[in-house]
Amino acid sequence: MEIRVAALHVAPERKAPMVAVDHVEARAGQGIVGDRYFGTRHRHVSVQSLEELDEAAVAWGAPIPAGRARRTVTLDHGRVPTTPGARLLIGDVELEVVRKAAPCRVMETAVGPGAARAMHDRGGAICRVLTSGTISVRDPVELDAAAGALAAR
Template sequence: MKAVDEVVVETGHGITGDRYENARHRQVTVQSADGLAAAAVDLGLEVKPAGTRRNITIDHGQVPTTPGARVRIGEVELEVVRVAAPCRILDDEIAPGAAAALRRRAGTVFRTVRGGTVRIGDEVSL
């Protein structure tokens, strides 16, 4: 994972250069800093955004999980596909128990309804 200040998101394709670019449904993953903080309490140590392998971390609020719900991040509009299940690799990458601590907090998988550029600091409409 590599942190960047902005990403280009293409309608129907996802984030340019991402390994899931052009995937049918798993185009963008979004997680919440609030969810990571709650997981950190359960785990007993900090859970850094990059450690979860999600594309975008919003700094406040809970990411919607109801299929069909929409989110706007800057000029990009996303539609919920499903909850993102935490991967067992997280137990090796972060700490034993990380996958369990992130269950139901690991973010949401979206498809791209309207593309554009997402930048750090963009407004998020949940």
């Protein structure tokens, strides 16, 4: 089953609410234009999966909306690779995993007490942008099969 982008969210500054968008511009070596992490050294894009969000919701006992998890890209299913060096191809944009994403502390106020803890080991990955391009909702996604992720396309 093909993996696709289910949602995209950006926040213009730290702790600002995430805003749902239909597409984002990714710039190699810089990140997502208009996002709080644009221009940072490595934390360009965060990627999560609805499947892992659903698991966190079961652990927490209530739904966790994709935008409230504080991630930029949400995949419609599958497991996001978290091994440093793993690659993701989203549309024509290539990303490289830098590290596993830790749950955001802002979730404790944006979602509720205990939500960040429920996201432990389900928070996806932090990636750097290797190639520039546009990422849009419904874009196909290829995950690095060598990193133990599901491959699609």
